[in-house]
Amino acid sequence: MAEAVLPGAIPALGADDIVLPFHIAPLDTRGRAIRLGPMLDSILVRHAYPRAVERLLAEAVALAALMGSSLKFDGRFQLQTRTDGSVNMLVVDLSTPASLRAYARFDAEAVAALGEDASAAALLGKGHLGLTVEQTALNSRYQGIVELDGQGLEAAALQYFRQSEQIPSAMRIAVGEQLVAGGGRRWRVGGVLAQFLPTSPERVRQADLDPGDAPEGTTRHAVPEDDAWIEARALVETTEDIELVDPDLGLDRLLYRLFNERGVVVSDPVTMLDQCRCSEERIRETLQQFAADDIAEMREPDGLIGVTCEFCSRKYRLSL
Numbered sequence: 517m518a519e520a521v522l523p524g525a526i527p528a529l530g531a532d533d534i535v536l537p538f539h540i541a542p543l544d545t546r547g548r549a550i551r552l553g554p555m556l557d558s559i560l561v562r563h564a565y566p567r568a569v570e571r572l573l574a575e576a577v578a579l580a581a582l583m584g585s586s587l588k589f590d591g592r593f594q595l596q597t598r599t600d601g602s603v604n605m606l607v608v609d610l611s612t613p614a615s616l617r618a619y620a621r622f623d624a625e626a627v628a629a630l631g632e633d634a635s636a637a638a639l640l641g642k643g644h645l646g647l648t649v650e651q652t653a654l655n656s657r658y659q660g661i662v663e664l665d666g667q668g669l670e671a672a673a674l675q676y677f678r679q680s681e682q683i684p685s686a687m688r689i690a691v692g693e694q695l696v697a698g699g700g701r702r703w704r705v706g707g708v709l710a711q712f713l714p715t716s717p718e719r720v721r722q723a724d725l726d727p728g729d730a731p732e733g734t735t736r737h738a739v740p741e742d743d744a745w746i747e748a749r750a751l752v753e754t755t756e757d758i759e760l761v762d763p764d765l766g767l768d769r770l771l772y773r774l775f776n777e778r779g780v781v782v783s784d785p786v787t788m789l790d791q792c793r794c795s796e797e798r799i800r801e802t803l804q805q806f807a808a809d810d811i812a813e814m815r816e817p818d819g820l821i822g823v824t825c826e827f828c829s830r831k832y833r834l835s836l
Contacts, residue, residue: 518781523769530766532704534785535585535614538771542778544719545748547710549767550582550788551760553694557702558790559618562829566624567632569603570703572639572669573620574691576606578705579669580618582687583647584610585786594648599664601641602626602634609827615791617827636668645672677711684712684745686752692761706760706767708774710752712745719745751775792828799823799832811836 518539529536532553539546556577560570576595584593595608605621622639630638641664648659660680662672670689677685689707696702712719719742741749751774759770771780803811803821814821823832 518783520779520781523766523772526768528785529768529782531785532763533788534767535581535788536767536771536785537586537783538775539781539783540748540775540778541781543744543748543775544712544714544742545710545745546713547708547752548582548585549706549708549771550578550585551704551706551767552578552581552788553702553704553763555616555788555790556705559616560703563619565620566622566627568627568630568634568639569620569622571691572603572636573606573608573618574703574705575636575669575689576608577616577618578689578691578707579673580608580610581616581788582689582707582709583673584612585614585788587612587649589651590653591649591651594646594650596646596648597640597643597664597669598646599641599643601639601643602630603639604641604643607827609793611791611793614786614788615793616788617790617792619826636670637666640664640668642666645669645676647673647676684741684749686710686749688752688755688760690757690760692757694761694763704761704763706762706770708752708755708760708770710748712742712748714742714744747778792825792830794825794828794830796832796834800834800836803834803836 524530532551533555534551536549538549556574559577560573565573580593580595587593589612591612593610597606603620603622608618610616643664645662645664646659648657650657660676662676664672670687674685674687677683687707687709689705691703691705694702694704755774759765771782816822820833820835823834
């Protein structure tokens with residue numbers, strides 16, 4: 517169901533832990549806004565990551581939810597990085613429509629050396645960002661790869677949209693900490709993704725990618741941006757970090773603040789869930805693929821095999 521944004525009219529539109537689809541018809545722009553609070557905290561707290569790693573993983577979770585929540589079929593969306601940085605792997609897995617799980621692999625000493633306020637680019641280093649879509653019914657799998665070379669996740673995702681999907685896109689993601697009584701803190705993340713989707717394909721033409729080896733003096737291909745997209749992109753880019761994470765500024769109010777002069781319409785919000793896919797049955801199926809000698813080495817003195825899920829930290833003790 518689509519609704520014109522009237523701030524505060526529908527409490528769910530201003531809640532935490534949702535993705536809120538929106539449409540600005542006069543600008544031929546569609547998008548999604550996200551705000552995660554308690555659900556994000558529940559994912560991060562079970563791992564006791566360093567503060568810098570928590571912030572980076574929070575951004576990755578928001579990015580995966582913004583991209584994966586648009587899928588309209590039974591399947592999965594996965595964001596994964598493999599790099600030479602102090603955080604050498606991030607994995608965020610979304611099972612449609614809204615079940616999220618995530619973890620990070622890192623070098624604790626290297627992360628500590630960079631400091632608590634290290635940027636995403638510094639933590640990631642060089643490598644690749646992989647974005648994978650799996651459609652269960654068709655048993656199909658598509659993966660897009662973007663090189664990570666000194667940029668953060670937000671910039672890499674925009675590069676993916678430009679190269680792989682060829683859709684003009686604008687994005688803002690911010691991560692913040694909320695102090696609570698007693699000296700504790702909670703993580704929050706918010707973001708907006710807008711994409712230019714007019715009916716005429718001529719209006720979404722973009723400049724060719726730089727070939728990198730063109731002779732010096734070669735004139736680069738240039739295509740003027742559509743006026744509607746210039747306006748939509750500029751509005752998204754004006755969004756401040758505090759607006760994206762402010763617990764007192766619901767997503768409905770944020771979208772109204774950004775786009776009310778053009779008339780923004782929202783659809784039903786998608787409630788995001790901290791929900792792992794691990795189970796004893798799945799783990800048994802995985803273990804049965806190992807050779808008997810490998811299984812024997814895994815056994816503990818009591819004859820059981822201990823397995824801990826990297827995503828949710830749940831511990832299993834199985835007999836085979």
